[in-house]
Each structure stands twice: as C-alpha cells, then as structure tokens.
Amino acid sequence: MSAFDPIGLRIARRHVLGLGALGLGTFALAAIARGAGAAQKPRRFPAKAKRIVYLFQAGGPSQFETFDPKPLLHERHGEPLPDSVRQGQRLTGMSGNQAILPLAGSFTEFQRHGASGLAVSDLLPHTARIADRLCVVRSLHTEAINHDPAITFFCTGHQQPGRPSMGAWLAYGLGSDNADLPAFVVLVSKDASRDQPLYSRLWGPGFLPSEHQGVQFRSGAEPVLYLANPDGVSRAARRSMLDALGALEADAREHALDPEIDARLAQAELAFRMQTSVPEATSTKDEPDVTFALYGEGARTPGTYAANCLLARRLLERGVRFVQLFHQGWDQHANLPAAITTQCKATDQASAALVTDLAQRGLLDDTLVVWGGEFGRTAYCQGKMTPGDYGRDHHPRCFSIWLAGAGVKPGHVHGATDDFGYNIVDGAVHVHDLHATLLHLLGVDHEQLVYPHQGRYFRLTDVAGEVVREILA
Numbered sequence: 001m002s003a004f005d006p007i008g009l010r011i012a013r014r015h016v017l018g019l020g021a022l023g024l025g026t027f028a029l030a031a032i033a034r035g036a037g038a039a040q041k042p043r044r045f046p047a048k049a050k051r052i053v054y055l056f057q058a059g060g061p062s063q064f065e066t067f068d069p070k071p072l073l074h075e076r077h078g079e080p081l082p083d084s085v086r087q088g089q090r091l092t093g094m095s096g097n098q099a100i101l102p103l104a105g106s107f108t109e110f111q112r113h114g115a116s117g118l119a120v121s122d123l124l125p126h127t128a129r130i131a132d133r134l135c136v137v138r139s140l141h142t143e144a145i146n147h148d149p150a151i152t153f154f155c156t157g158h159q160q161p162g163r164p165s166m167g168a169w170l171a172y173g174l175g176s177d178n179a180d181l182p183a184f185v186v187l188v189s190k191d192a193s194r195d196q197p198l199y200s201r202l203w204g205p206g207f208l209p210s211e212h213q214g215v216q217f218r219s220g221a222e223p224v225l226y227l228a229n230p231d232g233v234s235r236a237a238r239r240s241m242l243d244a245l246g247a248l249e250a251d252a253r254e255h256a257l258d259p260e261i262d263a264r265l266a267q268a269e270l271a272f273r274m275q276t277s278v279p280e281a282t283s284t285k286d287e288p289d290v291t292f293a294l295y296g297e298g299a300r301t302p303g304t305y306a307a308n309c310l311l312a313r314r315l316l317e318r319g320v321r322f323v324q325l326f327h328q329g330w331d332q333h334a335n336l337p338a339a340i341t342t343q344c345k346a347t348d349q350a351s352a353a354l355v356t357d358l359a360q361r362g363l364l365d366d367t368l369v370v371w372g373g374e375f376g377r378t379a380y381c382q383g384k385m386t387p388g389d390y391g392r393d394h395h396p397r398c399f400s401i402w403l404a405g406a407g408v409k410p411g412h413v414h415g416a417t418d419d420f421g422y423n424i425v426d427g428a429v430h431v432h433d434l435h436a437t438l439l440h441l442l443g444v445d446h447e448q449l450v451y452p453h454q455g456r457y458f459r460l461t462d463v464a465g466e467v468v469r470e471i472l473a
Contacts, residue, residue: 047443048407048473049368050177052170053312053323055351057343058151059196059330060399062377062392064106064421065340066121067400068138072419073379074105081380085422092145094333094382095393101380103420104390107337116411123344126352132411133355133364135403135471139415139424142375142396142431147196147331150374150396155202155324157435157460164206164451166435167322169460171212173449174442178319180277182215182270185315185323190219190303191346193329203324207453209263211270214324217311219303223282227274235275242272281318282311295353298346306350313357316367330373333382334391355404364405368441372401379421398424401434407441407473414471432465440467 064070081101095101110119114132127134144150149159156163164172167184176183186203203214217223229238246265253261284291284299284307291310292299298306305327312323327347332339351371358364376399377392398417404410415427436446439460446465450457 045440045443045445047441048366049405049441049443050366051316051321051323052368052370052438052442053316053354054166054325055309055347055354055369055371056151056154056324056326057330057347057371057373058198058326058328059147059332060150060373060375060377060394061330061343062332062336062340063138063398063400063417064104064377064379064392065108065123065336066344067119067136067402068417068421069106069110069119069121070379070417070419070421073103073421076103077105078102078385081420081422085418085420087423089397090145092394095378095380098383101378102385103379104381104385104392107388114411118411118413121344123341124348126349130352130355130404133359133404135408135410135412135414136400137402137414137429137434137468137471138398138400138417139427140372140376140399140401140429140431140434141424144375145394145396147374147394150394151196151198151202154374154431156206157432157462161199161201162206163458164208164212164460165201165203165214166438166460167203167214167324168205168208168212169449170322170439170442171214172208172451173444174321176319176321178277180270180273181281181315181318181320182274183321184212184214185320186214186216187308187311187323187325188216188218189305189308189325189327191298191301191305192327195329195331198326198328202326207458208451209259211263211266214322217278217282219301219307223278224271224274227271227278229275238272238275242268277318281314284310284314291357294357296349299350305347306353309350309354310357313354313361313363316358317361317363332377332391333393335389336391337388358405366406368406368408368438369404370401370438371403373399375399395422397422403471408471409473412471414468427470429468430464432461433468435461436465437468437471441472 081103109122113120113128116132118131118134120128120131142150142153144153144159152161153159155165171183188198205213215224222228249261249265295310296306298304299310301307308325312325315323329343355369358367375394375396378395381390382393383391415429416425418425439446439449446461450459
C-alpha cells in the first residue's frame with residue numbers, strides 16, 4: 001500500500017463493533033471502500049530537493065536586527081507609531097495597554113554583501129559571506145500572535161495541537177532514503193536560553209501512523225533514549241524477541257485490523273537497526289579539524305547549536321529526509337541589543353557553515369536549508385525605552401526568513417514591507433504558502449498529500465496555500 005493511500009479498509013475492530021452496535025456497520029464499510037477506491041496518488045513534480053534541514057529559531061527573531069533594514073525608524077526613533085500604519089491591528093497584552101508605542105530604530109548597521117548586494121545585519125558576519133546563496137523572504141506573515149499557537153502553526157499548519165507535524169507529513173509521504181535511520185530527526189540546542197518551551201507534539205505524528213513521528217537525538221552517551229539493550233540482553237536475544245513479536249503482531253493484525261499494530265512493529269524494527277546506525281552517524285571522530293574550524297569550536301561539544309548543525313549535515317548525507325533543529329532564546333521583549341547579539345554569536349557561524357559545508361560536498365544542489373522563527377518583532381518598543389536598552393513585542397504581520405539551496409533563487413529578496421516595517425506592501429507569503437512551496441520543491445503537490453481522519457481528508461496546508469513561484473530558481 002502506498003504511503004499516500006488512505007487507511008481504506010484497515011480500520012480497528014473496536015470501530016467496526018461500535019458502528020455495528022448502531023446498525024451502521026455495513027453502510028460505514030461500504031462508504032470507506034468507496035472512499036478508498038476514489039483516492040488518487042498525488043501528482044508528482046520533478047523534485048528539486050531530496051531533503052530539508054529547518055533551522056528553527058524559536059522565539060521570534062527581530063527582522064530589524066537581521067534581514068530587513070528600516071532607516072525611517074532611525075529618523076523617527078521615539079516618535080509614536082502612526083495610527084495610519086497600525087490600522088487598528090491587534091496587539092499582545094504585553095504592549096496593548098501602552099499609551100504610546102514609540103518607534104525603535106535598530107542599534108545595529110546593515111551592509112550590502114556579495115554580487116547580489118543583499119543587505120545583512122552586522123550581527124551576522126558569517127551569514128553575510130554566503131549572501132549570494134540566500135533567498136530572503138521579507139514578507140512572511142502568520143495568524144497567531146503568541147508563541148504556543150504560532151510555533152504550533154508553523155510546525156503543523158494549525159494553531160491547535162493534534163495535527164501531524166510537517167516532518168511527519170514528509171516521512172509519511174516520502175519516507176527515508178536510509179532504512180536504518182528515521183526519515184525525520186529533531187535536534188534541540190542545549191546551549192540556548194529556555195525562554196519559551198518546546199513540546200514533543202511539534203514533531204509528533206498527530207493522527208498519522210505513529211512511526212512517522214520525529215525522533216529526537218540528544219547529546220550524551222545515549223543519543224536516542226531507550227535504544228540500547230538493557231544489561232543482560234544481547235543483540236541476538238533482541239533479534240529473537242522481535243521475531244517473536246512479529247509473529248504475535250501478525251496474528252493480532254489478522255483479527256484486529258488495527259494499523260497501529262504495523263506502526264509499533266515498524267518502530268521496533270527501526271530501533272533495532274538504529275542500534276548500529278545511530279552511533280556511527282552521531283560520532284564526529286572522523287571529522288577533520290578543518291570542519292570544526294568551519295562550524296566553530298562549539299561543534300566539538302555535543303548538543304550545542306554548532307554541534308547540531310554539524311550533526312544535521314551528517315544525517316542528511318546518510319539519507320535522513322527532514323532534520324529540524326530548534327534553537328530557543330529569540331524572545332527579546334527587553335534588553336534586545338545585548339540579547340540578540342548573544343543569539344547571533346551563538347548561531348551565525350554554524351548556520352552559514354552548514355550551507356557552505358553542504359555546498360562543498362555537492363549536497364546543496366538537492367538540499368533545502370530554511371532559517372527562521374514563528375513570527376517577527378514590532379517596529380515599536382515594548383515598555384520603557386532607555387539609551388542602549390529596549391525590547392520589541394511579537395509581530396505576526398510581517399517578518400523575514402531565509403532559504404538556501406535546492407530550487408530557490410540565490411542572492412534574491414522576495415517581498416517588501418512598508419517603511420515602518422509594520423505591513424507587507426508586496427509579495428505576501430503566508431505560512432501555508434511556505435509549506436506548499438517546501439512540498440513542491442520535494443516534488444509533491446501539497447493539495448494531494450492527504451490523510452483521512454474524522455470523516456474528511458486533511459493535509460499540511462489545510463484548505464489553503466499557494467506555491468511561491470517567484471522564489472523558485
């Protein structure tokens with residue numbers, strides 16, 4: 001059965017019994033059969049990308065200190081945000097009670113870099129050196145104004161928990177190029193400020209079969225929890241146990257018709273194979289000194305952002321389909337100059353190194369790199385503004401991300417915001433549009449990558465989303 005096909009007749013016995021008790025069993029089975037027969041495989045495009053690495057900067061990086069310079073904010077620093085610019089748009093409860101919303105010019109400067117002349121903040125000198133490889137989108141917008149729904153929306157296409165994560169969708173639709181490693185791996189920086197929490201549901205399977213969930217790799221002696229055999233259990237004994245489990249599961253599958261039986265067995269078999277593949281993939285003993293010079297010495301310490309960027313490259317070149325790296329600490333409501341400077345120092349070199357490393361190895365041509373957070377920051381100061389110290393509130397109306405690699409225009413800027421950086425004036429890109437574009441680059445029509453649940457077909461882009469063709473190479 002194709003990964004794109006619906007469950008069809010593989011429904012749980014308890015569901016059949018429940019329907020039968022109501023006298024609807026026969027009707028329901030016929031309806032499901034008709035739905036299965038009508039299902040079609042999604043239209044495939046020539047894929048530009050084979051794999052994606054998403055460097056998720058959790059907390060909301062300020063576009064004004066990274067990729068969207070606004071000289072007018074310097075000129076009008078401290079003046080109230082004009083009502084004609086705000087246009088009555090909602091604010092968070094953290095700044096909604098302020099009598100005045102004072103405009104805040106950036107403390108950092110921007111320079112143009114490379115043949116493209118891409119404007120990059122002085123806080124990101126390493127990223128500036130790869131300017132001609134970047135496709136910066138300055139006109140992204142989202143629907144949520146607070147962190148939890150916003151990051152959930154970015155990772156699952158919906159603000160409420162319960163939907164499959166984007167990595168789970170890719171694992172379901174495309175699988176992995178390496179049967180000994182997961183299709184979807186998650187890395188969380190241990191050297192980041194825990195200003196906003198992360199939840200495992202951000203890489204969860206939702207209502208998809210559970211084997212498609214992201215597998216979190218951690219620093220330390222045991223990169224994947226509960227992967228190693230307990231004391232006294234040999235690898236041969238583990239193999240015998242799995243064989244016995246497979247026989248039991250076959251009998252249960254015949255009687256229960258529960259798809260989760262297959263999912264559990266698939267996970268157990270993958271875990272067995274990962275006992276040998278994970279130690280090899282996560283060990284950097286074979287990496288030369290020049291690699292650590294590229295990523296920074298922090299890459300020698302497992303679990304840091306730099307080490308995770310290097311690990312992401314190792315996983316991608318071994319066939320992992322989707323690697324999502326989460327780095328917290330970008331929620332700077334106060335003390336922004338010092339805080340964002342620290343964040344940029346912690347992430348700038350390794351982010352640029354990953355792009356450079358992939359290019360040097362010939363992998364960037366079919367690997368897509370994405371960098372960005374769940375929303376941007378306001379053009380005005382939240383709270384009290386003092387010389388050299390101010391903060392910015394959440395701003396979902398417009399913010400910046402960048403992409404590099406497979407299928408996107410290098411050295412390109414898409415979209416524009418107004419002179420205040422408050423509203424989009426050209427080339428708006430919704431989160432659903434971004435998801436549609438990522439799937440398109442992987443060769444998948446986002447409208448046809450669907451899964452039946454609760455009586456209808458669901459997809460990552462819900463009932464919206466358009467491919468942003470203007471950024472395609």
